[in-house]
Amino acid sequence: VEGARHDRMVTCEATLLLLLILTLMLMSWGWLAHQARARMQKDLPPGPAPLPLLGNLLQLQSGHLDRVLMELSSRWGPVFTVWLGPRPAVVLSGYAALRDALVLQADAFSGRGSMAVFERFTHGNGIVFSNGPRWRTLRNFALGALKEFGVGTSTIEERILEETACVLDEFQATMGAPFDPRRLLDNAVSNVICTVVFGKRYNYGDPEFLRLLDLFSDNFRIMSSRWGETYNMFPSFMDWIPGPHHRIFKNFQELRLFISEQIQWHRQSRQTGEPRDFIDCFLEQMDKEHQDPESHFQDETLVMTTHNLFFGGTETTSTTLRYGLLIMLKYPEVAAKVQEELDATVGRTRAPSLADRAHLPYTNAVLHEIQRFISVLPLGLPRALIRDVNLRNHFLHKGTFVIPLLVSAHRDPTQFKDPDHFNPTNFLDDQGEFQNNDAFMPFAPGKRMCLGAGLARSEIFLFLTAILQKFSLLPVGSPADIDLTPQCTGLGNVPPAFQLRLVAR
Numbered sequence: 001v002e003g004a005r006h007d008r009m010v011t012c013e014a015t016l017l018l019l020l021i022l023t024l025m026l027m028s029w030g031w032l033a034h035q036a037r038a039r040m041q042k043d044l045p046p047g048p049a050p051l052p053l054l055g056n057l058l059q060l061q062s063g064h065l066d067r068v069l070m071e072l073s074s075r076w077g078p079v080f081t082v083w084l085g086p087r088p089a090v091v092l093s094g095y096a097a098l099r100d101a102l103v104l105q106a107d108a109f110s111g112r113g114s115m116a117v118f119e120r121f122t123h124g125n126g127i128v129f130s131n132g133p134r135w136r137t138l139r140n141f142a143l144g145a146l147k148e149f150g151v152g153t154s155t156i157e158e159r160i161l162e163e164t165a166c167v168l169d170e171f172q173a174t175m176g177a178p179f180d181p182r183r184l185l186d187n188a189v190s191n192v193i194c195t196v197v198f199g200k201r202y203n204y205g206d207p208e209f210l211r212l213l214d215l216f217s218d219n220f221r222i223m224s225s226r227w228g229e230t231y232n233m234f235p236s237f238m239d240w241i242p243g244p245h246h247r248i249f250k251n252f253q254e255l256r257l258f259i260s261e262q263i264q265w266h267r268q269s270r271q272t273g274e275p276r277d278f279i280d281c282f283l284e285q286m287d288k289e290h291q292d293p294e295s296h297f298q299d300e301t302l303v304m305t306t307h308n309l310f311f312g313g314t315e316t317t318s319t320t321l322r323y324g325l326l327i328m329l330k331y332p333e334v335a336a337k338v339q340e341e342l343d344a345t346v347g348r349t350r351a352p353s354l355a356d357r358a359h360l361p362y363t364n365a366v367l368h369e370i371q372r373f374i375s376v377l378p379l380g381l382p383r384a385l386i387r388d389v390n391l392r393n394h395f396l397h398k399g400t401f402v403i404p405l406l407v408s409a410h411r412d413p414t415q416f417k418d419p420d421h422f423n424p425t426n427f428l429d430d431q432g433e434f435q436n437n438d439a440f441m442p443f444a445p446g447k448r449m450c451l452g453a454g455l456a457r458s459e460i461f462l463f464l465t466a467i468l469q470k471f472s473l474l475p476v477g478s479p480a481d482i483d484l485t486p487q488c489t490g491l492g493n494v495p496p497a498f499q500l501r502l503v504a505r
Contacts, residue, residue, distance in 0.1 A: 044088055045394045047081035048072060055083025057233065065229060065490055066378035066407045069093065073408065079392045082403075085233035089113075089382070089401045090394075095409040095439040101391055102404055102446035108389045110447040113382030113401045116235035117223055117245075121252045126304030127451060128312065128381070134296045138305060141297075142451060145281040149196045152454050157354050159195055160459055163188050164351060164466045170204055171471065171502055178476045178499040181325060186213040186318045189459060193313030193452070197306060198262055199277030212258055213314070215251040220315045222248050224490040252307075259306050263299075279306060309452070316376050316492065317456045320442075323484075323495045324370045324464050327422060329475040330482040334424065335468060338363045339505070342469050348505070352465040354458060360465075361434040365427035367460055368434075371442045373422045374486075374493055378407035380444050406441055415439035422484075474501040 050056050060068055060082070072080060073093035081088050092098050101109050112129050122129045127138045150156040167188035171181075184204065190213060191201040202209035222228050227245040231238045238245060266279045275281045282302050289295035328335040341362050346352050357364055383402040388395065396402075411419045415437060416426045429435040443453035450456070467473075475482060476499045486493040 043395050043397060044081045044400075045077075045079045045090060045396075047076050047083075047091075050083035053086055055085045055087070055233070057085065060084075060229075066375070066405065066493075069379075069403070069405055070408050070411065073405075077392075079394055087233070087401060089403050090396060091403045091405055093405045093408040095412045095415050097392060098404055098406070098409050098441065098445070099438070101402070102383070102444070102448075105389055105391070106446040108385055108387050109383045109402065111384035111386040112448065113384040113403075115382060116232045117228055117248060120235070121249060121256075122304050123300075125301045126308045128308045131384070131386075134301075137296045138301065139451065141282075141285065142278075142305065142309070145278050146196060146451075146455075148275075148281065149277060151196060151452070156192070156196075156455060157458060157462070160192055160462045161351055161353070163191050163201070164462055166191075166204070167463070168466060168470055171467065172504075175502055175504065178501050180497060180499050182217070182318075182322055182497070183210065183213065185321045185463075186217065186314060188463065189318040189321065190216075190310075190314040192455070192459060193309060195277075197278045197309050197313075199280070208258070212255060215255055216311055216315050219248050219251050219311075220319070220492055221488060221494050224492045224494050225488045226490070229490045255307060255310075256303060259303050259310070263302060263306070278309065282306075312450070313452050313455065317452075317459050319492065319494065320371060320374065320376050320456075320460055321463055323374045323376070323493075324367070324460070325467070325473065325500060326482065326484065326495055326498055327370055327373070328468070328473050329498070329500055330479050330484060331422065332473075332479055334366060334422075335473060338366055338465075338468050339472075342465060346465075346469065348469060352462065352469060354461065356465075357461055361428065361432060362424065363465060364434045364461075365424040367464060368427045368436075368440060369422060369424045371460070372410045372416070372426065372440055374495070375407035375410050376442060376493055377444075377491065378405070378489060378493055379491070380404040380406040381448070383448065404444065406444060409439045409441050412439055470505060471502040472505055474503060476501065 048056050048059055051058070059072075069082070069091055070093060072082065073091065078092065078094045078097035080091055080093070082091060083089070092101050111131050112135070115129070118129050124130050124134075127135065127142055130138060147153065150159065167184055170184050170187075187202070187204045187209070190209075195201050222244050225244070227243050228248070231245045231248075263279055263283075266277075266283060270276070270280050270283060272284070272287070275284055279302070282297065282305065286295075286297040286299075286302070289297050328338075341360055342352065345359050346356050352360075380403070383404060385396055385398050385400045385402065387398050390396075409415065413419050416439065417423070418426060427435055427437065427440075443450035443456070482498070483496060485496070487496045488494050
């Protein structure tokens with residue numbers, strides 16, 4: 001009995017000692033983490049004083065976050081700190097600061113900063129919001145697979161031209177009657193990426209496809225609103241607050257179901273060694289690595305990567321085209337000059353091709369100016385430092401959340417002649433020839449450049465030139481009454497809804 005009692009006492013003493021050691025370790029770890037956060041915050045660039053918990057929320061005016069950040073930059077400099085609720089964010093403003101960080105120190109700034117609204121359903125999967133080896137592996141794989149199915153080659157141009165003919169027929173059917181072009185443009189742009197990812201296109205009247213495009217549009221609009229901004233700052237709180245932000249996740253579940261059904265159909269119908277599209281390529285890679293426990297090619301990664309390509313290949317390009325048509329309605333003299341150049345160079349008997357771009361300096365300048373002026377993703381997508389860096393006399397720690405304010409490069413008066421107004425001469429030299437500008441960065445510079453940048457450039461050129469070649473655009477009302485102010489601006493600049501009428505040329 002005495003021996004058993006002694007053993008129990010020894011066991012209790014050992015347990016207490018172990019608990020004491022664990023407690024000291026946790027306290028030490030907590031203290032070190034607190035010290036690390038304190039050092040990181042101490043070294044942050046200056047910025048407006050934050051309130052506890054709220055940060056700089058009261059200064060970040062609803063619906064004009066990009067404008068407010070540029071105004072703050074005029075006081076605090078090109079590299080400054082704002083607090084998005086309890087989280088600090090280092091803002092890069094102006095072309096020079098963006099170049100110094102994203103181009104000259106591209107690797108250090110190649111991490112993706114977490115956004116709560118995306119993190120909730122991506123969990124770091126897919127291409128856009130993954131990091132480290134997973135991101136590099138998926139990006140390299142996607143680039144190769146997309147090229148295999150025509151992206152960056154003449155094959156994709158043929159697909160865009162085929163879709164251009166389809167959407168022109170749909171436009172023709174509206175002749176003379178006012179209509180909103182959003183859905184038709186969404187259909188056309190999405191069909192191009194669908195042929196690559198899903199191996200097929202959808203009819204413009206397909207109710208399921210129209211529903212999916214509406215989900216994309218709804219999510220882009222909500223995430224670009226104050227609801228989306230606030231969710232990213234206070235996700236745990238906003239989960240309990242009623243509002244349209246909850247639709248983001250309902251919409252995503254519906255999109256997820258559609259993508260999962262497409263993947264299941266591919267599994268059942270594919271032939272090994274004969275990939276038809278991106279999904280088949282991914283499934284083949286999954287087969288090759290199925291015994292590797294560290295493989296990045298998993299079911300969830302396929303769903304998220306497909307969503308990234310589907311959403312990314314639709315919404316921003318379609319928004320740019322829609323905004324482009326609205327700008328042409330606002331400035332009919334610009335549209336007329338583009339049409340004059342198209343008539344002289346291409347004529348009206350064949351569709352414009354990518355080879356014509358080099359011979360259409362004014363048209364090319366207009367298309368670049370549309371993208372510069374609207375800055376469809378004004379804040380870009382957030383970055384995170386993958387190591388400590390020095391930037392503009394500031395020491396920034398690994399893990400720092402960074403906002404690359406892309407719109408500030410597009411509105412930089414040191415880089416553009418007339419940055420606050422729509423003016424195609426921003427991309428023309430004194431001889432009227434097209435002149436590129438390194439400050440033009442709608443797809444974000446550096447290692448996180450948009451995966452579909454080349455595809456988007458081709459679509460913007462081919463769709464808009466084809467429409468302007470065939471139709472005269474007439475506003476519903478006076479051009480002077482057209483307001484180009486975004487309907488909402490946060491994640492994206494969403495143009496106001498509008499209607500137009502078409503007349504055959």
